Amino acid sequence: MTDLIVFRYGHRLLRDERVTTHCCLVARAFGCKKIIIHGMEDPILIKTVQSISDRFGGTFKIEFTENWKPVLQQLKQQKYTLVHLTMYGQLIQKAQKKLKKTKKIAIIIGSQKVPSDMYTLSDYNVSVTNQPHSEISALAVVLDRLQDSTKIKFKKAKIKIIPTEKGKQVKIQK
Numbered sequence: 001m002t003d004l005i006v007f008r009y010g011h012r013l014l015r016d017e018r019v020t021t022h023c024c025l026v027a028r029a030f031g032c033k034k035i036i037i038h039g040m041e042d043p044i045l046i047k048t049v050q051s052i053s054d055r056f057g058g059t060f061k062i063e064f065t066e067n068w069k070p071v072l073q074q075l076k077q078q079k080y081t082l083v084h085l086t087m088y089g090q091l092i093q094k095a096q097k098k099l100k101k102t103k104k105i106a107i108i109i110g111s112q113k114v115p116s117d118m119y120t121l122s123d124y125n126v127s128v129t130n131q132p133h134s135e136i137s138a139l140a141v142v143l144d145r146l147q148d149s150t151k152i153k154f155k156k157a158k159i160k161i162i163p164t165e166k167g168k169q170v171k172i173q174k
Contacts (some may be wrong), residue, residue: 004146069117099124
């Protein structure tokens, strides 16, 4: 299984609070081990996502950084392939075969206009469509295409959803 992390560029308190939370939830649900957020530390975000992990399992982590470039350069030194999600990139269908063979991937998503350096520092600039769209949807599509998300297991879950055709079934673990 690929070692996946997400890098969120430009989190702005208040303005991006809900979207960044959803990016964290998607990253967690699709098997990423952590998200690194460029921007001001957000204790409410940490608490919200930690609460989800406590109830539904897993060991998802959130880190914050004020300087994006050294973090991405360090990830490259650690042999992560940097995949920047942008509507200007090549379609995921073209890149996914190579990316599925990659052992370590850092997926970069923005919340504001990214600097031009991001395009050149990244190993891949990838899109799910060449039209304006949400970073949340792009992240979900790409993560689903890179792995079989139905096989992801969440250890120490207190709540487990039992898939059903109709209705809801939840198992509470003790």
